[in-house]
Amino acid sequence: MQEIYPGFYHEFKCIANLCEDSCCKDWDIDIDSETEAFYQTVQGPLGDKMRRLLVTDEYDERVFRCTNGRCPFWNSDMLCDIYIGIGEEHLSNTCANFPRVAVDYGNFREHILSFACPEAARFMLKNTRDAYADFGGERELGLSDESGDYMSFLLKARERTLDFLLNPDEPFAYRLADCLEFNAQVQSLLDNVEPAPLDLDKAESQGCGFIFDMHQSFEIMSGEWRSALSETAEKAQELKIRDDFAADFEKFALYYVYRYYLEAINSGDVLYSIKRIVCAYLVTGKLDALFYEKGYPYPRMRILQRYSKEVEHSYDNTEALNSAFDTDDRFEVENLIALLEEQI
Ligand code: SF4
Incomplete structure (x- = not known):
């Protein structure tokens, strides 16, 4: 599988509480099944709160509902209580990956950052088509006959x-x-x-x-x-x-x-x-x-x-x-x- 990235992809770093429109704002947060299984085992008030707030949404996904425009674990310092309480490695896939997006096309996978993240948007506004040079055409992607x-x-x-x-x-x-x-x-x-x-x-x-x-x-x-x-x-x-x-x-x-x-x-x-x-x-x-x-x-x-x-x-x-x-x-x-x- 050929992995393709824009030139600026690996420079991106979340600016957390300096962000002017956090991804902890306005969205329900999807919780994948592996992360949910771990959250079911967390002891103490944080674990209790996670279990209380995990619900199934209209798309049959397990989520933390956004309440008053905020993720319920986004604290008043604009930091994440889950990250602070049990570590970055226990964030859900959505939280750990955003704004990184990967689209799989069978024999190649394109990675991109989402424009919905202000810091990622700044990277994209600074960069030209040259930054996407590896996205190229079939020869650059080494597509096989079966593609x-x-x-x-x-x-x-x-x-x-x-x-x-x-x-x-x-x-x-x-x-x-x-x-x-x-x-x-x-x-x-x-x-x-x-x-x-x-x-x-x-x-x-x-x-x-x-x-x-x-x-x-x-x-x-x-x-x-x-x-x-x-x-x-x-x-x-x-x-x-x-x-x-x-x-x-x-x-x-x-x-x-x-x-x-x-x-x-x-x-x-x-x-x-x-x-x-x-x-x-x-x-x-x-x-x-x-x-x-x-x-x-x-x-x-x-x-x-x-x-x-x-x-x-x-x-x-x-x-x-x-x-x-x-x-x-x-x-x-x-x-x-x-x-x-x-x-x-
Ligand atoms: S929107 Fe981007 S910069 Fe802002 S908190 Fe989320 S990942 Fe970090």
Whole structure:
């Protein structure tokens, strides 16, 4: 198994109580079965508290429920009582690994950091595509004959998508439009359909209000995020995404493509990840434009990081987006291209 890491991966270190948006905040904490078995044996008040608070959630996972926005073991010094009481080696897999994510593709495994962690987000905002050089194409990954053409094709399409996404000669909205157009062709090939040119004359932009409506209907964890979203939604149509937003957003998009594009190996759909990036661009870009007017009460990194935490990291929200892409004409490639062109 070939293990692939971005160049900055091993430099990452959790900044614990210095973190501005801890992973001990807003989320239920998954407890894997091995960790739970150990927690059942811990003596004293800590063990009693762990057993009392372990519950089964709606996905049939064992969790510590987040209470008033906090993990119940996150203490007033913003440190973890489990870590202090029984040691780092007894943290659950979720706590021990976050923000490290590994995705297994059979004969290679890609490791990445999650943008939902502010410190990881800072690393990703500082690094360019060069940091992901090992993610490469089939030759670099040494794919064997048994790996199948499908994965080789997706790896090449992923690199080509990034060429469009990072093209410095185009405004960012046009780059996203190019990614959509290219991936519509890729999708036709995956579906064994002759790729046809897009009929852009028939495309109609519906404005970005429906995307904001959708994001406001999502499960939202933070009141701050909810009010920023609602304030932005009211002015979304007239807010202009700032030119300098592209330099940061392209790092988020780079991360997103490496993290999600190859999901198509299971879903058979390369457009899901690209359309989710388009939604993220419009929502965070308009939020950024509003925050610029207000002197950035919440820095740009936090806008992208919070989007990752609120939307990308929610299974339900991601599924809601994918399902709308399947059923709502406003998300058709041509219509999204028209919407992007309107942003220039
Ligand atoms: S979000 Fe990142 S930096 Fe913050 S506490 Fe969690 S792992 Fe550490």
